[in-house]
Amino acid sequence: MEPSVTAPATKSSLQAENVGMIFDRDGKQTSVLEDINLEVGQGEFLCLLGPSGCGKSTLLNIMAGFLSPTRGNVKVAGEIVHGPDPRRIFVFQERGVFPWLTVEGNIGFGIANLPRKEREDRITHYIQMVGLKGFEKSYPSALSGGMKQRLEVARALAVNPDMLLLDEPFGALDSITRLTMRKELLRIWDAERKTIIFVTHDIDEAVQLADRVVVMSARPATIQQIVTIDIPHPRDISSPRYLELRDGIFQQIGLAHHI
Numbered sequence: 001m002e003p004s005v006t007a008p009a010t011k012s013s014l015q016a017e018n019v020g021m022i023f024d025r026d027g028k029q030t031s032v033l034e035d036i037n038l039e040v041g042q043g044e045f046l047c048l049l050g051p052s053g054c055g056k057s058t059l060l061n062i063m064a065g066f067l068s069p070t071r072g073n074v075k076v077a078g079e080i081v082h083g084p085d086p087r088r089i090f091v092f093q094e095r096g097v098f099p100w101l102t103v104e105g106n107i108g109f110g111i112a113n114l115p116r117k118e119r120e121d122r123i124t125h126y127i128q129m130v131g132l133k134g135f136e137k138s139y140p141s142a143l144s145g146g147m148k149q150r151l152e153v154a155r156a157l158a159v160n161p162d163m164l165l166l167d168e169p170f171g172a173l174d175s176i177t178r179l180t181m182r183k184e185l186l187r188i189w190d191a192e193r194k195t196i197i198f199v200t201h202d203i204d205e206a207v208q209l210a211d212r213v214v215v216m217s218a219r220p221a222t223i224q225q226i227v228t229i230d231i232p233h234p235r236d237i238s239s240p241r242y243l244e245l246r247d248g249i250f251q252q253i254g255l256a257h258h259i
């Protein structure tokens, strides 16, 4: 099976052009990314998939503007990224939630400058959207891992960014909660149509979620292949096409999927 490689169908929202990254720590140079060229469409759900330590988070941090590449550049809406911007929100694992603020306080944190009524309406809207109604006054310590992660997503969405950058957001969750969270995220994405760039090293996660999967090599990471997942949502994970795409990626990464 030869997975298809196509450009995004919609207008471009982010471009990586010849991006390279070499870290220099105590005179020891580590090449992490090499010649990454990528175009992400507006409203696209893109997964960056690759082995642990290959450089996925580094690429996401460059896209967010937290790191500057040593070669090439990232452009958003045609402009070179020089630093973080509230139009691109980085969603961390649950550690991103502020433990000293309630659910309401966390969601309202990034929109403190809005008029009170608008701020309250937005908080209510996103609490509803991520299913945290009834927990408005709760502190994160009273929430489960999945609820904290939904809170983190709600907090990011409340500032109305164009793009969400998610770095293995469900990695710390148990497998059942992880499946639920994937569904939740797809539901939210369907409602909001933000551009989503999602880092994972889980092949199934990538094939279940993405419009396209960017398969990266081991470090220094290059793009091995870009696989279009041409299956509508909700995806039947036992369908021949799903299994074909999944197997193709396993083979691409050099792994047989039988253990």
Ligand SMILES: Nc1ncnc2c1ncn2[C@@H]1O[C@H](COP(=O)(O)OP(=O)(O)OP(=O)(O)O)[C@@H](O)[C@H]1O
Pocket: 023, 024, 025, 030, 032, 050, 051, 052, 053, 054, 055, 056, 057, 058, 059, 201, 219
């Ligand atoms: N600030 C830094 N200084 C030096 N080396 C770094 C720095 N940040 C990351 N690295 C190195 O770059 C490599 C890629 O790290 P990165 O976190 O991007 O990989 P990853 O693909 O996201 O891994 P994982 O899936 O395990 O999270 C690693 O070898 C890491 O040690």
